[in-house]
Ligand code: SF4
């Protein structure tokens with residue numbers, strides 16, 4: 611169907627004293643209305659930068675963005691700051707790992723939820739205040755009529771995360787970007803917040819981009835997965851496909867280094883050895899080749915250190931291994947001996 615968000619050939623390059631950082635290097639993906647895309651990768655994989663580009667939150671003087679970001683038919687890459695500002699908080703909103711970066715310590719929680727609502731919906735202060743109470747109730751804050759007047763420091767970490775979600779959803783955005791929203795929380799609160807997000811998605815119908823380094827979290831919340839490595843997408847597919855039949859050696863590494871799976875896993879695969887690629891001087895060919903243990907298996911005259919494997923449209927992985935090798939190697943590695 612028609613994608614609600616369509617990203618095409620996105621490049622995000624930063625000028626630094628040491629040279630050009632290629633944070634995102636030719637990325638394409640689609641997001642359907644109301645669905646959840648999990649973007650997974652290590653830090654430096656480009657997953658956060660991608661989403662800051664969608665929101666138009668880069669410093670334009672040192673950042674070069676090219677390609678296409680179409681949100682509901684509207685082009686965002688060349689959009690003016692005024693346009694982006696009217697979209698942020700309204701059509702698209704973001705929740706962060708640390709609520710304290712989103713919430714100001716100087717204003718009450720209620721005011722911070724009410725303010726964007728008033729600004730974008732043009733309602734009265736009183737109406738916006740009532741809406742803030744309603745939103746706090748929706749995200750499970752007890753005694754919302756009282757707590758609406760609290761300051762962020764009067765909330766626990768989990769409650770602040772809930773308040774930030776209330777703030778993000780108050781204008782009923784079509785797109786919610788959640789960047790590691792539960793990483794800083796303990797496991798129980800993390801599970802509660804994920805459940806809350808799923809419930810609210812049902813109610814609000816927002817599409818969600820969920821950014822994380824944790825495939826376990828993705829398994830719980832996402833419909834589709836995009837695996838990023840070195841500023842590029844290396845694998846994509848439905849959650850079931852990618853978790854059950856992963857095709858890219860990097861995804862194999864991510865999966866087998868998950869604590870829950872690694873009990874009966876061949877140690878040679880887990881964890882992924884080596885370091886993430888330099889974004890100043892990305893490796894030629896496949897960006898994963900310096901860490902990949904399958905380079906010698908590649909046939910057909912292709913070379914991992916010079917030929918760049920393309921990522922197919924739809925389901926697939928950017929890797930030179932044959933379809934048969936992609937099917938069998940992972941299974942062979944995780945088979946209990
Ligand atoms: Fe490994 Fe080569 Fe596949 Fe890259 S293309 S993941 S280096 S086998």
Ligand code: MG
Pocket residue numbers: 653657658789
């Ligand atoms: Mg990040």
